[in-house]
Amino acid sequence: MPLPLPNLDDHTYDDLIDQARSQIPLEFAEWTDHNATDPGIILLELLSWLTEMLLYRVNRVSDRNIEMFLKLLNGADWTLQGDLPTAIRETVQTLRQRHRAVTPEDYEQLALQDWSLTPAAQALGNAALIGQAKCLIHRNLATPDAAAKLDHAPGHVSLVIVPALFDDATPQPSASLQTALWQWLDQRRLLTTRHHVVGADYLPVQLSAAQLSLEEGAAIAAIREEATGRMRQFFHPLTGGPDGKGWQFGRDVYLSEVYEQLERLPGVHHVRGITLEAARDRIQHTDDGSLTSITLHAHELVAIDVQPARFTLIERLGGTWS
CATH class of the missing domain: 1.20.890 (cAMP-dependent Protein Kinase, Chain A)
Incomplete structure (x- = not known):
């Protein structure tokens, strides 16, 4: 309005x-x-x-005045082409486009939407495509010190990117992509900001055991392969998560969700005995010592280690599982 x-x-x-x-x-x-x-x-x-x-x-603004205002907004070389209402609409649409990188949302949208249209990105081809991005303020994620990545770093902004490499379980951007994107954002950042473009850190999580009780007549070999694929897909940074749009940065791993995913498999009646392993300081337990979740930091994703042999499949024979 x-x-x-x-x-x-x-x-x-x-x-x-x-x-x-x-x-x-x-x-x-x-x-x-x-x-x-x-x-x-x-x-x-x-x-x-x-x-x-x-x-x-x-108390009235003439068409001539409006045209001069549009010239101030569009640059000295701008001239009116067509009717004035169309020129006003196009100018307003241009002003609504993000150009400066000020907020974390600016960095993320520029990386996910505007970057791919630049000559620098087109020169890199498919290697320039970004599937997921997360911007964290007051964080220097370019440091090699893992502990320092969690420290408060005034003036620093870190953009974590995941390239659109669906055939890789833990995609990492190339050095050329990081350099080109950093240079492009350098023209848009605030003068007092030190920005970094980095790849994601992946927390190793191992599914070491799971017991699947099958419906009678279920194909054992197929279910074992499908269970393995389901877990790899669910934790993938581009296809994982509950919505299938990629595992979100910093999203914890919940044991209940692993049960839910495996119980959805065709031919599986119920699931028991799932065991997840990760670094000791990341595991959250209940009062009785049972694992409930695995904690991730805001710049981390999941690197799932799952193999078909780790699934124990129990067939249903005559109404019972044996």
Whole structure:
């Protein structure tokens, strides 16, 4: 909704006449005939009418003024092509496009949407395509010190990117992509910002055991392969997560979700005995010591280690599993 234009001057014709007449005794005391037939009063009425017309124009923006405003917004070389409403709409749409990298959302949108349209990205071909991006402020993720990556770093901004490599379980950007994207963002960052373009850190998580009880007549070999593929897909940075759009940065691994994914497999009746392994300081337990989840830092994704042989499959025979 556009902002209402202010009324720059609300004096009416009557206001102007009254003010002019009130000044006569102060300026010309000998002028005593203030009737409408007096030539001086006629002149005041004419000037008040002209003034009212000028005030009316003050409160209006002409097409010429709008065209000059558009020229200021679009640059000195801009000229009006077509009708004015179309030019206004196109200019507003251009202004709404992100150009500067100020907020974390700016960095992410520039990397995911605008970067691929640049000549530098097109020169890299498919290697320039980015499938997921996460911007973290006050973090220097370019440091090789793992502990320092978690420290508060004023003035630093780190953009973590995942290239669109679906055939790789842990995609990492090439050095040329990181350099080219850093240089492109360097023209858009705030002057006081030190920005970094890095690949994701992957937390190793191992599915070491799972017991799948099958429906009668289920294909054992096929289910074992499908269970392995389901786990690899679910934790993949580009196809994983509950929505299938990629495992989100910093999203914890929940044991309940692993059960849910495996129990959805055709031919599986129920699942028991799932065991997940990760670094000791990342594992969350219940009071009785059972694993509930595995914690990830904000810049991390999951590197799942799962093999078909780790699934124990139990067939259903005669109404029981054996």
